[in-house]
Amino acid sequence: MYKPSQNKLEILLEVATEAVMTAGVILQDLWGKLEKIEEKGRPGDLVTEADKTAEAAILNILRRRVPQHQILAEESGLLGVAESDYLWVIDPLDGTTNYAHGYPIYAVSVGLLIEGIPQVGAIYDPFKKELFRAAKGLGATLNYRSIQVSKTTELSNSLLVTGFPYDRQETQDTNYTEFCYLTHITQGVRRTGSAALDLANVACGRLDGYWERGLSPWDISAGIIILEEAGGKISAYDESTLILKSGRLLATNGHIHHVLSQALDGALPWLQNFYKAKSL
């Protein structure tokens, strides 16, 4: 794996920071003033002028500061130099459904993959004024203070978070079963509506673990490096190496990784038994 020098990583992290902070101001300015909310195809998958304006501002910054790199932006697709090993992955507004309803859980997320591996990331929550940042080997911070994952070792003591895919009306892989089982055996499972903040909140120890399917690279690229640098673990549900495009992610403080993976696997038989026992 190619790893740039510390100096270069710091410069790239500054680029990511400028991008999320600029977009954050736009999201705050447009808060509560939306005129146009559209559906992108699947029910509930929304896009607003806030997504588009924030993305345009991020693209301007990247075109000016790293014109030689490639970009994958949620609303604009693939842009920039196709041969580059550097791919910026942008979610201009993560939590659009919350934002459109005036529910203040949303963020902007900018990650950088180098040879396909997340190495730089910044996530900004304009409502709480929280900036999460990390670069490979340089640690993770929240508002420039170092962060670490939680020390929770038991599922029964853990607070988890998850989400439900936009294609839930067309698939049986809805995550409803897993949600029921994990709710039953932990201190709780939250559903915030922002994958980027879910990862950031595991990174700073407020939550112990997160799983979700149906995610896109822009939802998680920045969050992955922030969580890893905070000491957390990322994989596929079965603990194999994460394939970013699979959209199926297990992210924890490391201590509960194996037990959470096993619990996801055991969710369906548990629910079947649960209902069988109830009907007796």
Ligand code: IPD
């Ligand atoms: C969504 C959020 C949500 C997750 C969805 C994402 P968007 O992103 O991260 O938490 O459950 O899968 O698509 O659409 O608000 O950018």
Ligand code: CA
């Ligand atoms: Ca998103």
Ligand code: CA
């Ligand atoms: Ca988005």
